[in-house]
Amino acid sequence: MAIDLFFSTFSHHIPQFRGMNVPAYNYSVLERFMRYVRIDTQSDPNSPTCPSTEKQKNLGRLLVQELKDLGIGDAEMDEWGYIYATLPSNSTREVPVICLCSHMDTSPETSGKDVRPEIKRNYQGGDIPLGTSGISILEGEHPELRHCLGHDIICTDGTTLLGADDKAGLAEIMDAIAFFQANPHIPHGSVRILFTPDEEIGRGANKVNLSKLGAKYGYTVDGESRGSIEDETFSADMAKIRFFGTNVHPGYAKGRLVNALKVAGTFIDSLPKQEWSPETTSGRQGFVHPYDMQGGVETATITLILRSFDDKDLAEYAHRLRALAQAAVQAYPGARFVIELTEQYRNMKNVLKDCPEVVEFAVEAISRAGMKPDLGSIRGGTDGSRLSFMGLPCPNLFAGGHSFHSKTEWISVQDMQAAVDMLVELVKIWDEKAQQEVA
Template sequence: MGPSAINAITVFAVADRFLRYVQVDTQSDPTSPTCPSTEKQKNLGRILLDELVAMGISDAHLDNHGYVYATIPANTDKEHVPVICFCSHMDTSPDCSGANVKPLMHRNYQGGHIVLPDDPTVVISPDQHPDLQHQIGNDIITASGTTLLGADDKAGIAEIMTAAQVLMTHPEIKHGTIKLLFTPDEEIGRGVDKVDLGKLGAQYAYTVDGETAGSIEDETFSADAATVTISGVSVHPGFAKDKLRSAIKIAAEIITQLPADRLAPESTAGREGFVHPVSVRGSVEEAAIDFIIRDFTDENLLAHEAELEKLVRTVVSRYPGCSYRFSVKEQYRNMKQVLNRHPLVMEIGMEAIRRAGMQPIRRSIRGGTDGSRLSFMGLPCPNIFAGGHAFHGREEWVSVQDMEKAVRTILHIAVLWEEKQYAN
C-alpha cells in the first residue's frame, strides 16, 4: 500500500481513545518503592489489554509489574524484516493532579486565548504557546483547569493503539512483526526498570512521547541524581550560643549559593545543562538536599557535579564540627551515543514523517524518555512526536489533527521497515 493510500485511511478514533484514557488516574509516585509505583496505573493497563484482545491480538498481556506487552504478527512473505516496537508510558507526572480529569474539546480553533472553565485564571495563550498559531481550524483538547490533561503520554498510547487497530483491520498494509509496549513509572525515571527485553523480542523501537508534529528526537540529556547530606551540631537552643550548627541552615546556604544566571533550569535553554535542587529534608542534626544534574555530554555532567561538590565543601568548611556526604547515582545517558551507531532507525523515522505529509524536525530533548535507557539496554530507540504541549501542568493541550498525523507516521514506519531496501 502506497503512502497516499495510508494517508487516506480514517484514523479519527484516536481522539475518542484519548478522551477515555485521560480520565483514568495513572499518576506515579516517586516515594513508592513498588513497581508500578501506584496500583492505579494497572487500571489503564487493563483497559488497553481488553482493547488489544478485542482487536484479535492473542498474546496481549499485563504483567505483575504493570507492563503491557502485545504482538502484531507479520503479514509479509519477505524474510529478515526486523522486529520493531512502539512504546509509550501510562503514568502521568506527580507534578500536577491527574485525578478526575475532565477533557474538553475546543473544535475549529480560530486563534486567541483558551480560558479553562473550572479555573478561569488558567489561560492557554498563543503568546506563551506559539505552536497554537499553527492550529487554526484544528480541534484542541485541554483539561478543565484544575488538573493536567495527560497528553504526556496518553496521546502516544492512543496513537499506537489506533495504529494497531488499523494494522489488524487492513491486511493490505504489509509489515513485519510489530511489538507494542506500554510502561509504568516513566515520569519518575523508572519506566524500564522491569521491562523484559527477551520477551519483547524487538530489534529496534520508537517511543511515541514527543511534542510538535513532525518532530523526531535522537538525543537526550545525560542525567544523574546527587544527594548532599549535611551533618550539623545539635545543641539545646537555650544554650546554643557559639555551639549549635544547624544542618537546615547550612543546606539553605548551599541552595542560595547556587548560580542563578547559569546552571539553573530557569536560566538555561538549548544545549545548556543545569544543577537543580528538587527536595530538601531534615533536622538541625542532619539535612539532605536532592539534586538532578543534566547535560548533553558526560564530560559536562561530571564538571557540574565537581562544581556542586566544591560549593558544598566551601560552605560546610565554614562550620566547625560539621561534615557532608556527597553521593551520585546515574539515571540515564544521552541516547545519541547509541543511535549514532544505528542511523537507519532515524532515517526510517524521518522518511515516515515525510510520507505522512510533514517536514521532519530533528531535535534534542531537554529531558529523557524510556528510549534513553532502552537504547543503552540494546534496543536503539529514538522518540517521535505525539502532539502534546505544555506537559506536566494545567495548560497542557493537544491537537486532534496532530494525533492523527502521529498515527499515520507510525503506520509508515511499519511499512518502511518491510520494504526491501530496509530489510536486513
C-alpha cells in the first residue's frame, strides 16, 4: 500500500474535532480497542461452521451490549455471528442509508490468544522492543513509524498478533456512533452497522443479508495507513491445468510411457521468469501464479491464480496459459491437457465507477478530518469487492493498523482518532449532500 510522505504528523495530539462546532470530544476508541483485542477471535479455515470459531461470538456479544449501552436498541447478532445495528436518521432530508462495516475475526496465521497490548506513549523514534520476547518493531522496516513521532503506539508483547486488523475498524465505528449519540444536534441519515466474522478466511461476505441490511452504499473500515482509501481491487480467476500421460510398467515402457509429471514440469519451466509473476510485478501490473502442483505419471494438475486490475487481461492470460500448455504437450507425443477456469472475484471499480460520489465523499471526509487523501488500489481482494458485486458498492477506508497478521502488528492511537474523525465527517457529508427534504 502506498505510503504518503507528505501528510502532517503533528496535527493530532489534541483530542478535538477540527471543522466541527463541537469544542472537544472525549474519544472512546482507545478504551474500546483495548477491550476488543483481549478477546480471542481467531478464525479457522479448516472449520466448516459459520462462524468458523464459536469464540468470535464472545466479542460479538460484547459489541451488541456496547451498542445497546449507546442507545442503539436494535443491535443484534444473528445465528451466523453477524451483527446488525442502526443509528437512526435524525435528519430532515432523504439521506441514502450507508453501511459501515468491519470484521471481528483475526488471522489464522498468528495466535490471537491472550493478547497483551502495550501502549508506548509519546513515541520519539527508534526501534520498539516487544515485551521480553526479544522481538522489536524495527524503525528501518516500518517507514510509517516516521509519521508517528509524538504519537502513542499500541503494540504487542511479541507473543501474539495485535488484532488491529480489524478491531481498530470496530472501535472506530463504535466511537463514531458514540459521537453522534453524544451530539444529537448534528444531522445525519440512517447508518447501518455491520460487523462480520471470518473475513480473514475469505468468508466474511458469505452470510451477509443485504435485504435485511437495507443499505444503499457501504464502506469497509479495514485499510492500513492514515488517509488511505481504496476503490480498486484485482480481478481474479483461478486456472486448473490437468496434464494426462500414459502409465506403463517402467520395465516395459519403451515407446509407450508418457510421464505427466514431465509435461507439467516443462509447462512450469516455460512460464516467463522475469515478468508476469508476483515476484516480478508491482503497482498496476498483473500476473499469473502457480501455487499448487499434484500428481503422478498418469495425471498432474497445476493450480494457478490469474490477477489483473483489468478484466480483459484475464482472458488474455488464460489464452497465453493455454498456448504454453499446448506447447508442453506437443513436446511429449501422446500427452494431452485440459484447462478449467473459475471466476473468483472482480475489481470493485467496475461497480464504484457508476456511483462516484461514494468515493468522492470519503475523499472529502479524509480532507475535512485534516489528512491528505491517498486513493489507491489493493493488489488483492476484500470483502468489499464481493459486497460491491452483491449490490452494496463498498470501497475500503483506512483503519490505521500496520504489519497485519504478525507479532509486530502496531497502530497509533492518534491515527485511530483520525479514523473516527473521518467516519464522523463522512456521515455528515452524506446528509449535507442530500437535497430532498423528507416529505
